[in-house]
Amino acid sequence: MKTERSGSLYSEICGYTPSGVSSPVRAFDPYPIFADSGKGCMIKDVDGNEYVDLCMAYGPLILGHSNIKVQTAVRKQILKGTVFGMPSEPEMDLLKRICSDVPCAEMARLTNSGTEATMHAVRLARGFTGRNGIVKIDGGFHGSHNDVLVNGTGGASRTWSAGVPDGAIENTRCIPYNDIESLSSLLEKDKDIAAILMEPIPGNMGVVLPGKKYLEDVRKVTKENNVLLIFDEVITGYRVAKGGAQELYGVTPDMCTMGKIIGGGYPAGALAGRKDIMMHLAPSGDVYEAGTFSGNPITAVAGLATIDEMLPCRYKKLAKRSKKIQKVMKDSLVDRNIQGCVNQAPSMFQVFFGRRFVSDAMDARGADGKRYDDMFRFMLKEGFYLPPSKMEVNFLSVAHNNEVIDRFCESFDKFLGGIQ
Ligand code: PMP
Numbered sequence: 001m002k003t004e005r006s007g008s009l010y011s012e013i014c015g016y017t018p019s020g021v022s023s024p025v026r027a028f029d030p031y032p033i034f035a036d037s038g039k040g041c042m043i044k045d046v047d048g049n050e051y052v053d054l055c056m057a058y059g060p061l062i063l064g065h066s067n068i069k070v071q072t073a074v075r076k077q078i079l080k081g082t083v084f085g086m087p088s089e090p091e092m093d094l095l096k097r098i099c100s101d102v103p104c105a106e107m108a109r110l111t112n113s114g115t116e117a118t119m120h121a122v123r124l125a126r127g128f129t130g131r132n133g134i135v136k137i138d139g140g141f142h143g144s145h146n147d148v149l150v151n152g153t154g155g156a157s158r159t160w161s162a163g164v165p166d167g168a169i170e171n172t173r174c175i176p177y178n179d180i181e182s183l184s185s186l187l188e189k190d191k192d193i194a195a196i197l198m199e200p201i202p203g204n205m206g207v208v209l210p211g212k213k214y215l216e217d218v219r220k221v222t223k224e225n226n227v228l229l230i231f232d233e234v235i236t237g238y239r240v241a242k243g244g245a246q247e248l249y250g251v252t253p254d255m256c257t258m259g260k261i262i263g264g265g266y267p268a269g270a271l272a273g274r275k276d277i278m279m280h281l282a283p284s285g286d287v288y289e290a291g292t293f294s295g296n297p298i299t300a301v302a303g304l305a306t307i308d309e310m311l312p313c314r315y316k317k318l319a320k321r322s323k324k325i326q327k328v329m330k331d332s333l334v335d336r337n338i339q340g341c342v343n344q345a346p347s348m349f350q351v352f353f354g355r356r357f358v359s360d361a362m363d364a365r366g367a368d369g370k371r372y373d374d375m376f377r378f379m380l381k382e383g384f385y386l387p388p389s390k391m392e393v394n395f396l397s398v399a400h401n402n403e404v405i406d407r408f409c410e411s412f413d414k415f416l417g418g419i420q
Contacts, residue, residue: 134194183222
């Protein structure tokens with residue numbers, strides 16, 4: 001596999017941006033591959049190599065790369081204008097769709113990224129309740145703003161970034177996923193909690209599934225303590241079901257955040273929730289939130305075209321395919337006598353080497369990162385682009401057909417077969 005042009009572009013770009021990437025997750029040694037184009041489930045690099053893409057830009061491309069319906073909608077909108085500084089019909093249509101599809105969404109507000117959505121959701125929760133505390137899940141990721149750059153390794157909350165003032169995170173509490181006792185004892189002790197912000201299906205520690213009734217219990221405990229429940233559905237929104245994980249599990253939060261798929265491949269985010277809460281946003285209310293590009297018509301038409309294409313039968317197919325991958329990968333691990341487990345949610349999956357199960361961030365951190373890295377490099381040579389980190393997720397799109405999935409599973413088995 002020749003990657004000389006990627007190498008030379010990397011040397012050049014490093015002079016202009018740190019480590020040559022616009023977002024840290026994209027970096028890997030010795031240098032990241034530079035993308036040239038994508039079509040369906042395939043991505044082509046600047047050296048002409050083609051890969052089956054299982055990273056899929058970290059989630060937005062549920063229809064695959066360069067979907068014709070999305071391209072057509074965008075082309076039509078570009079001719080009419082790209083940003084207006086006034087409300088527009090595409091923006092309203094997307095809002096209407098979100099409010100009809102997503103169970104908690106009585107109203108929504110569009111932003112430009114998932115980070116903005118969670119940042120404003122946290123501010124809104126604080127403004128609405130008059131309380132300061134925010135609870136998050138250890139290993140949960142909600143974008144790169146100060147309040148949420150907190151992990152709970154070893155039980156002690158700490159920031160994972162320099163430059164975050166102590167004051168910015170002193171109101172953020174961190175608890176393990178799938179541990180209802182931690183949440184209920186925290187909420188009983190601390191009466192200054194505005195909300196818990198959590199991914200209902202964490203997708204930033206590989207994929208981790210909620211244990212039986214965990215989400216129902218979270219809903220119950222938050223209601224009993226009068227604390228808002230915010231589901232961060234930036235990954236799971238329109239992915240695991242049209243209405244996201246809240247539809248899949250039948251648990252309705254007070255608010256949710258979205259991004260990725262609702263922009264159909266263009267920069268997007270949204271916060272949504274109960275009308276009595278949402279009405280506290282400016283200018284109706286006193287919680288400030290704004291953005292020059294928010295509600296962007298290009299994003300809106302791309303998001304709508306994507307959502308329109310996601311018929312119920314497609315969700316069913318995606319769920320079936322990710323289950324199949326999980327089964328075949330698990331069988332390979334057993335047959336090859338290699339310890340590991342595979343977690344999956346509809347159209348998402350991840351393997352954890354050296355673990356029998358993974359149900360929270362501590363488990364995920366304990367998985368064998370060296371073996372994952374070996375697999376990542378092996379699969380690259382086999383023509384599959386996976387997320388470079390074991391803490392990320394493989395995403396399927398409707399363009400990943402059975403033939404591609406079978407090839408992926410064969411290559412995975414071949415990798416296992418080469419382990420001494
Ligand atoms: N929330 C979750 C659950 C995410 O996975 C991400 C990004 N991967 C974000 C928020 C931040 O979204 P964005 O990158 O669009 O700012």
